[in-house]
Amino acid sequence: MQGNVASAEGALAAGCRFFGGYPITPSTEVAERMASRMPKAGGVFVQMEDEIASIAAVIGASWTGKKAMTATSGPGFSLMMENLGFAVMTETPLVVVNIQRGGPSTGQPTMSAQGDMLQCRYGSHGDIGIVALAPNSVQEMHDLTVKAFNLAERLRCPAFLMADEHIGHMRERIDLPDTVEVVDRTQLEPGTLPFAAGPGLVPGFPTFGKGHRVHVTGLTHDERGYPATTDPEVHAALVERLVRKVEGARREIADYVVTNPDAEVVFVCYGAPSRAVAQLVADKPDEGIGVLRLRLVWPFPEHALAEFSNATAFIVPEQNLGQIASEVERHTDLPVVPVPKLGGELHTPAELARVYEGVRR
């Protein structure tokens, strides 16, 4: 099965029943699979007029209680930024699959990249809280799409599947489980203010059509949902909560794989480059090369770096100029060596071996 198709299947398994999208290479197979499968699953597929409309329709659908998603790549992802901020502000659960291609601009439509890793975290204006996952196999295209839905529903925020073209277009044999673990959003208790959050920081969801008569706005709003745009305290409390509900779940939702925790030299990787790292580790079994592979990149699991108590350096291969390497640097005093690779090709194990040898010396 192809990675993009596996993502669509994962979404359906997670309960997705609305897909709004716009064709864009290299993500289009997600939409095509949804166009074929969604009507049979009792859901809705709609091809919108652009990516702005796609994410808008997804947000609208989510407010009717449907699990909703879209899929895109760089240029479309850029167009979605404003409404993604709206989704953060209104606490709308949704999933965006981004099959990353070479940017900036139209860049390399058919070639792989990881250049949107900071955009997904910081691209919409204002302070935001989001979740981002990074699959490195077709199986994970399925499994982490399921997980993205579960985290979006639980935290009431956008969740991104930040795949790259390599993984999206990769074909591998996978296991499609009969059932998957599914998290559904907690409904608003009657008599509770719609945007009043308890200790969990995530308010219950006032689904449209259920009698809540809720007002949903991208303006700064109070716990009733009413605009309160000039009240500094309301604004600060709201935005701090929107960020804290996600960042505060950092340890709990962390998802990473540790290899050789006693290692001195440790690769930190995610997505396609982690496949080259895995090959290097397999090629040099006696070296005990350390690997921290992130399946969930945002919120960044900074505590995971401490799993390597003997570490002397971190090597971060990415299909960008060091976006997550800079995040690693923020959380360690040890040397961090970025291994950027632009152009759309995978790092080779030999390239990584040379960097590894240099750092080990």
Next chain:
Amino acid sequence: MSFEDWLRADRLPHIWCSGCSNGTILNCTMAAVDMMDWDPDRTVVVSGIGCSSRAAGYVEADSLHTTHGRALAFATGVKLAEPSLNVVVFTGDGDLAAIGGNHFIHACRRNIDLTVVCMNNLIYGMTGGQGSPTTPLGALSTTTPYGAAEPAFDLAALAVAAGANYVARWTSYHVRELEKAVKAGLETPGLSFIEVRAGCPTNYGRKNRIREATDQLEQFRTRSMLKVKYDRLVAEGKPVPHDAIVVGEFVRRSNPAMGVAP
């Protein structure tokens, strides 16, 4: 019930300036909704950004106050995901015809079962009176200080051409006709578009010698021309005043529509 039962009492007074037409248009719209005997718990009001779009927040129903220009795209998601909900969209000329122009024509093309009420005041009111796509040639605004140089959009004609099943234009002077037009729109499956010429004494009127709300209404009364009369004059080759506001029903048809409740 009356239209007043459809308003959130705890949200009033509204933010609109004195002399603004938006309150009248909101009342007429909700009076029409009230005549439909809709359940407020199964009704969703969607809007974009601008003076017009604050209307959603005043309606006692589920309401979605979205981003600038995107109300129809959000409403499309709501209606397709849950066709049993009744969906009304409030928008304005800047919201609908400038930043949201693409969503407007595609919502009409899809003929989604929405009723769209556009408060067309010929100006960006919320930001202080800049020219919009419907500002008439020569009209003054803060961004057209020497007179608007661009031709204006005819929103009703645009909606007809793009495929909407019901299209009408009235002004905030024509409250009875407006109410009936909104009701006809609510009853028509598919996209219904009601353009309402609205007065904005604060930002449009003060620059264009219509400072008083009553003067604006008088203009609406005297300059409005029924579409049937306008069509007849044109067919007979007779002159039509250049400032005529053509009002009435532009189209009512039953082309295939999306999102219609089963």
